Amino acid sequence: MLNFFISNKILPGRVLYFFISIWLFLFIMIPARSQENLPVDSTVLTPLDSLSSDSTVEVEVIDTILSEEFPDTVLIAGPTLTLPNPWEIVSLQGKLKMQGLPLSPSLKLFMQKDSLISLSIRAPFIGEAGRLDISPDSIIVINKMKKTFVKEGYRRAMDSVGYSNLSLGDLQQLLLGQFFLPGIDLYEADLDQLIDIYQTNEADPDSVSSLFNIIPKGEAELKDVRYGFTVDALFRPLMLMILPLQMPDSEIDINYNFKLDGYDVQISYLDFHRDISLTLEFKKPEWSGQAPKPLDISKYRQLSFRDFLRNIQ
DSSP, X not given: OHHHHHHHTIIIIIHHHHHHHHHHHHHTHHHHHHTSOOOOOTTSOOOGGGOOTTOOSOOOOHHHHTTTTSOOOEEEOOOOOOOOOOOSEEEEEEEEEOTTOSSOOEEEEEEETTTXXXXXXXXXXXXXXXXXXXXXXXXXXXXXXXXXXXXXXXXXXXXXXXXXXXXXXXXXXXXXXXXXXXXXXXXXXXXXXXXXXXXXXXXXXXXTTOEEEEEEOGGGOOSSEEEEEEEETTOOEEEEEEEETTOTTOEEEEEEEEETTEEEEEEEEEOSSOEEEEEEEEEOOBSOOOOOOOOOOTTSEEOOHHHHHHHHO
8 A cells, every 4th residue: 555655656646736836826826927928808807906097808897807706795894803712822733635545634723823834745665745834034945755845935936926915824823714804913903994794695694694794995905906705694604705916817715614623615616628626624723732843955955836736846
């Protein structure tokens, strides 16, 4: 069995490739695509500041662009946002599931508030196959099996894809299944000035079965990305939809499923050429733990992002 996995490079090969692909598409690969000369589709949302006064390109408001996922509904006052308790350290364990994989690799996620995200992928019979470390300074993806890594500055990566307001803390809330607005301190924010809330079903707005669509506005908007949430009556995100304006044929969906013993995070990237999806199945968070030991990559080979992906296919 061990020889089967190693000889066929199922783990870390396919697992690392698809897992890292999604993270790179989210934070790194979009700028490369954005430099291409993409055809203009008059039905696609175009950045308002890129249009001249006599532009013939039809500009759609986000309510229309997201109409399939965020249908026209009644604007309401909405539910009351219950902020999570402050935390400093959290540890999660779980599994990564993806169609076509014979087994589900295990995951270990450690986060220190606003300081570190460390996600370890562990394969049966092999141990740690790869790691993703994100700090306020850098994003590092490591392939232990091939002894290669790729590294990018965190702020440079965020700025280049239009997520300039997205902080490390925002990413942590995303992984924890908590509502967030990029770069906004929700403890101090006036939500009435930052979001519009639309009820999506016919339940009483005060009912626990109510669902709401959240459309950001004002300071909560991002320059090159449109996004919106669907939340439940507890303001827990059920879906986050991301539309990169510089890649009009692409879409990123993050869906959450909350359970008694944990929660699932399904991440999907779709465009005309790819349909990549995986699910992170996490157990209940433990609000304690120790940071993983830093990997010694002094003897590892640093690659570009594209070469890194080619290297692990």
